[in-house]
Amino acid sequence: MHIPQAIKYEAANETVKKVYDDIKATRQTDYINNIWLYLANDPALLKRTWESVKEVMAPGGALDPLTKELVYLAVSISNNCEYCIASHSSAAASKGMTPEIFGELMSIVGMANETNRLVAGYRVPTDEIFAPQNK
Incomplete structure (x- = not known):
């Protein structure tokens, strides 16, 4: 059984890095929450979920x-x-x-x-x- 691990910025592919960069810019922080680090195991899911959260929770x-x-x-x-x-x-x-x-x-x-x-x-x-x- 595969146990997902957190995908740190340094180990991320370009798609994931773009999402991480957007999270940092949107939230004005250098911190990436664990949820995003784990969802990065599926870059498409990470991107889709971040875009939805960003839209729904936006001011x-x-x-x-x-x-x-x-x-x-x-x-x-x-x-x-x-x-x-x-x-x-x-x-x-x-x-x-x-x-x-x-x-x-x-x-x-x-x-x-x-x-x-x-x-x-x-x-x-x-x-x-x-x-x-x-x-």
């Missing part, structure tokens, strides 16, 4: 940068992704997340997960009033 749009990070963090918590929880907690904190905001976010994540599972278990039908044609 601008209807959601402010902190809200985007909080949504990403909430999904990461629900999916139990330790790596993403750590990286997006850090990013959210850098964009203004306080301990109070994190506490409220955790209350919402916990409640949503609880009620989602209750609704799924009870097989609760969706109320007709919530249907798009009734809006």
